[in-house]
Amino acid sequence: MAILGYNDYFPYSIYRPFQEKVIQEISEATALGKNSILIATNGTGKTIMALSATLPIVMSHPKRKILFCSRTFTQNARVIEESKEIVNKKFGKENVPPFGALSLRGRNEMCIHKTIARLKLPPRESMNVCASLRKNKRCKFFINLFKKKKSKEFEEYLEILAESPLESQELMSFAEKDDLCPYFLTKILLAHEKIVVCNYQWIFEPNIRKNFMEALGISLSDCIIIMDECHNLPEIATGINSFRLTPYTLKQGLKDLEIFRATHQLIRFLENLSEILKKIKKYQNFDEVKLRKHQFLQEILNKNKFGSLNDLKQVLSDLKEYGEAIQSEKIETNMLLRDHIFPIVEFFQQFIDHIDDEAYFPCITMKNTDRGKSIALEVKCFAPRLITDPIFKESLATLSLSGTLHPFTYTQLLGLNETGKKLKIIKMKPPFPKKNAKVLLTRELNTRGDNRTAEMYRDILIALKPIFMNTPRNIGVFCASYEVVRGLLENGFKRLAEMCNKKVYNEESGLSAKDNDIMIENYKFQSTLESGNGAVLLGVCGGRNSEGEDFPGDNMNAVVIVGIPFQRPTPSGNAKNDYYEKLFPGKGRLFGYTIPALQRANQACGRPIRKMDDKGLIVLMDNRFSQHRIYLSDWIQQSIKKIPNSTAIIKREVQSFFLTDRIN
């Protein structure tokens, strides 16, 4: 059989500007087992470039697979859509064999048993409930699947399903039609698929990866790992290695120990911990404080009358054993309760194991909620490599995709020059014409903490007025923080927008995903109304709308970034900068503080331009952007025009940009 290349898998009749060259570069680097990074703006077709470049490599070997990590269901669906496009256009015509692609969701989203749907438990607890239902033969969907698996035609059934790409929803419909469990059917199907689309946890969380690889029937060395929106990876990786313990977990764990008659020593241990936290919460007030770890450990030893650390380790081991016994008993007796013991044991094991490790920062955090003050013990990890090293070192090849990545920071933080593999960085030129983006930077405005007065907010509103008045439809205003959002609202933001005949949609802190979806739908709808003048979406950089949502066409003609979204200094933030400083002398604050803030701003700036023919006005309202200009995306840097904070000049700039649009 002829050896196929990227051309055989590219389903469209023509390549967009620069696409073929980039595909060729990815293809060569991947074939040589390199770790590659592709930096390309939206609208360049990153997904299809990644798939057509890597498919020939996995299709040439029966065991190989592409594992595509993404953060949103929308992106998962996109990968499946492009895979379908390849199969539909190419299969049969150019010797391209059919192949399967499947997007995954967690058990909670795939389960069709009404008990799990009703309980809405966290993933670990759903796993326990599912185990209980299966063990007691109370899940007909699992029983049906088990029977079908034994039938002669099952292999054929799997082959048919694995012959074409399927979105998780589609597989669920198939399974539901036959009364089969979609979650376990997916697990069985995994070994038959060539492309598996999943979230980052499936691949980067070590325990989940172990089970996942077993289900796939391969090892990392058989996999090309593609990571979409990879600029999030350092944060995802440190999040996986960070742990949290709350009084609620302790209270529930205590309840379990009492119900199942645990020893007095175990019960006392949890009671003492609860008392320590209660005392701190009552007498102290802070957002975050570094834990004096050895002192804290000694207090636990003293309170529990433990003679040494070994006594504590023994109690944790007993607690773990007891927790497992409780879970088994719950399963036996059909008690559908959460496991609160394991998180307690896990937290303390991590705390003890890393007590003198600078990569981990134990702290106590407090925040005010609707139900009063809440407190938590936390161990925050600063070292993403502890999680990412196996992937970059052991997999067949990797491809990191992003539109806004700072490649030097990514390479350094993830140690990509020390993986034993070569590194390839590909920067793709934006395919849209330069005239489609205009970037204005207002010279006088500066939202640094001590400048945040009513006068500053009024100056910002004065600068916003000509933008609101002269932008044809929808606008996004993304601020450095919720404090800045509040400042704008208190100083007349809504009045101004209404005066300009634009409806305001405010992304409030703590808004549920569902309510946010409804709000965004309504906001976008405003841009389609003949009669209206569009709408303004007010939110924050780093929020779900400034990073995870697309606003093509009139959904967002202009975006205004008010302030640089630096994170408020915290003890853990400062400790992270110090940790990076030791690893990368002279770069600690840059890696820990500056780059992440500019990354958030870059993401927000890219919202209006999502397709090749989109036009977007970007206004940077903070003169510090000038000083940090080199960390902005290339296409933004190249288009920046500094202007004074003058209504007349802003008006002229906005009008000329959108007027050209209408003439064209």
Ligand code: SF4
């Ligand atoms: S076996 Fe499947 S359908 Fe049954 S409870 Fe578990 S996940 Fe849900």
